Amino acid sequence: MKAQKVKIDNIPAIIWGKESGKAYIHVHGKMSCKEYAENFAEIAEKNGYQTISFDLPEHGERKDGNYRCDIWNGIHDLTAIGNYTFSRWKEVSLYACSLGAYFSLHAYADRNFTKCLFQSPILDMEYLIRQMFTWFQVTEEKLFTEKEISTPVDLLHWDYYQYVINHPIEIWNLPTSILYGGKDNMQSEDVIQKFVEQHNCSLTISGNSEHPFMQERDFEIVRKWLEEFI
Numbered sequence: 321m322k323a324q325k326v327k328i329d330n331i332p333a334i335i336w337g338k339e340s341g342k343a344y345i346h347v348h349g350k351m352s353c354k355e356y357a358e359n360f361a362e363i364a365e366k367n368g369y370q371t372i373s374f375d376l377p378e379h380g381e382r383k384d385g386n387y388r389c390d391i392w393n394g395i396h397d398l399t400a401i402g403n404y405t406f407s408r409w410k411e412v413s414l415y416a417c418s419l420g421a422y423f424s425l426h427a428y429a430d431r432n433f434t435k436c437l438f439q440s441p442i443l444d445m446e447y448l449i450r451q452m453f454t455w456f457q458v459t460e461e462k463l464f465t466e467k468e469i470s471t472p473v474d475l476l477h478w479d480y481y482q483y484v485i486n487h488p489i490e491i492w493n494l495p496t497s498i499l500y501g502g503k504d505n506m507q508s509e510d511v512i513q514k515f516v517e518q519h520n521c522s523l524t525i526s527g528n529s530e531h532p533f534m535q536e537r538d539f540e541i542v543r544k545w546l547e548e549f550i
Contacts, residue, residue, distance in 0.1 A: 329400035333374035336361035349418025353380030394423035501529030
C-alpha cells in the first residue's frame, strides 16, 4: 500500500493509504515504531481512512536521541501530530496502544475525534508504577532519594511518578472502544472496568491474551476487533 514518509515538526512519520478526507492517528506503544502501523493501515484503508503513524521519543528513527520518552515529551509530540492531522483531514479518529494510550489521554482529551480505539491501554499509570515497586523491591522513599532507578521493565523517575500522582485521568468524553487481554499484567481488569464505567466505553476482553497480543492466535483477535470497530 502507499506509504509516504514525512517529518511532522521534525518527528519521523508515515502517511499510509490512498487519499481520503478521513484519517486515523496511530500511536504505538513501547518497543514499537511507526512501521508497525502497516497492518492497521491496511484495514483502515479498506474502511476509507488514511493513517498517520509516527515514532515516539526513543523509538524507531529516534532511538539515538537524548529526548526522553516521558509524559511531557509525549504530550508535546502528540499535540504536534494532532495539530498537523486536524488541519489537513476533515474527520480524524485515534488508535493508541499501551503507553501510547496513556499519552493520548493526557494530550487529546479536548480533541474532537470521531472515534477512539485503545488496545491494551495504560489507563492508570500510578497502578503500573506501584506494580513495578512490588516486582523490583523499590519503595517510594528509595525512588525519592535516588530520583532514578533502573528496572527490567523501564527506568523509574521520581519526577514522572509525581506527575502521574498529581494528574489522574478525570476527563475523557470521546467515543472509545477498548481491547484488553485477560492475562495483562500491566493493568488489572478492575482498572479497565472502572475506566469503562466512568467514561462509557465499549470493552472487548480476550481472556487468554497477554498485554502485547503477540501470540499467533492474537493476530486474528486483533484483526476482528479492528474490523468491527474501526
